[in-house]
Amino acid sequence: MAQYFADIFETVISVLKGMRITIKHIYxxxxxxxxxxxxxxxxxxxxxxxxxxxxxxxxxxxxxxxCPVDCIYIETEGKAKERMMTRYAIDYNKCIWCSLCTENCHTGSITMSHDYDHSVYDRKTLVYEFMDPAEGVIPCHRATRVEMGWWVEEKKEKPKPKPKPPVEDSPAAEDKPAAEDKPSDDKGVE
Ligand code: SF4
Ligand code: SF4
Structure with a gap:
C-alpha cells in the first residue's frame, strides 16, 4: 500500500517538474x-x-x-580577342568550401553565397551550370568585352612615384679639410 502512494507521489512530482519547464519556455x-x-x-x-x-x-x-579538388570546369573557344567562354560549371559534390577561388578572383565575380540548402535527389544535378543558354558565349578578352558592352574591371591608376629631394652638399662635407690641408704625420727631413 505504501508503495502505491509512493508511486502516485513520484508521478505527480515528475509531472510538476515537466510542467515547470514547459511554463518557463512559454514566455x-x-x-x-x-x-x-x-x-x-x-x-x-x-x-x-x-x-x-x-x-x-x-x-x-x-x-x-x-581549386584544390578541381571542381570548377571552364571551357573556351577561339584565341586572343576572339576567345569566348562556352562553359562555366561548378561541381558542388566535390566543393569543400575552402574559398580559395573567391579570395583570388581578380574581378570579384565568384563569391561564397549564403545558400545552404540545395537538397537534390540526383547527385548529377549538383554540377551547376552558370552559363545562360540564351547568352551563348561570353567574351573573355578585355577589348572585346568593352566592345560588346560587358562588365570590365576599372583600371586602377598606379600611384605616382614621389619626387626625390634634391641632394644638398652636406655641411659636414664642407667642413672637411682638403687632402692637402691635412696635417701630415710624416716628418720630412729638413
Ligand atoms: S570553394 Fe572554390 S576553390 Fe574551394 S573547393 Fe569550392 S570551388 Fe574549389
Ligand atoms: S574572373 Fe574570377 S570567376 Fe572568372 S575565371 Fe577568373 S578567377 Fe574564375
Missing part, C-alpha cells in the same frame, strides 16, 4: 524556425554554395587552377 522567444517558410539569416562571412556572377567573369581560369 521565451522561440529558437526554432518554420523551415522552409522561414530561413536562417547566416553570418556575414558564412561560406555557402559558391556563386559566380557571369557578367563579371572574364574566364581567366585562375579559380579553376587554384
Amino acid at each position: 521565451k522567444k522561440p529558437v526554432t524556425l518554420q523551415y522552409p517558410d522561414e530561413r536562417q539569416v547566416m553570418p556575414e562571412r558564412y561560406r555557402g554554395f559558391v556563386h559566380n556572377d557571369m557578367t563579371k567573369c572574364d574566364s581567366c581560369n585562375l579559380c579553376a587552377k587554384l
Whole structure:
C-alpha cells in the first residue's frame, strides 16, 4: 500500500517538474524556425554554395587552377580577342568550401553565397551550370568585352612615384679639410 502512494507521489512530482519547464519556455522567444517558410539569416562571412556572377567573369581560369579538388570546369573557344567562354560549371559534390577561388578572383565575380540548402535527389544535378543558354558565349578578352558592352574591371591608376629631394652638399662635407690641408704625420727631413 505504501508503495502505491509512493508511486502516485513520484508521478505527480515528475509531472510538476515537466510542467515547470514547459511554463518557463512559454514566455521565451522561440529558437526554432518554420523551415522552409522561414530561413536562417547566416553570418556575414558564412561560406555557402559558391556563386559566380557571369557578367563579371572574364574566364581567366585562375579559380579553376587554384581549386584544390578541381571542381570548377571552364571551357573556351577561339584565341586572343576572339576567345569566348562556352562553359562555366561548378561541381558542388566535390566543393569543400575552402574559398580559395573567391579570395583570388581578380574581378570579384565568384563569391561564397549564403545558400545552404540545395537538397537534390540526383547527385548529377549538383554540377551547376552558370552559363545562360540564351547568352551563348561570353567574351573573355578585355577589348572585346568593352566592345560588346560587358562588365570590365576599372583600371586602377598606379600611384605616382614621389619626387626625390634634391641632394644638398652636406655641411659636414664642407667642413672637411682638403687632402692637402691635412696635417701630415710624416716628418720630412729638413
Ligand atoms: S578567377 Fe574570377 S574572373 Fe577568373 S575565371 Fe574564375 S570567376 Fe572568372
Ligand atoms: S570553394 Fe574551394 S573547393 Fe569550392 S570551388 Fe572554390 S576553390 Fe574549389
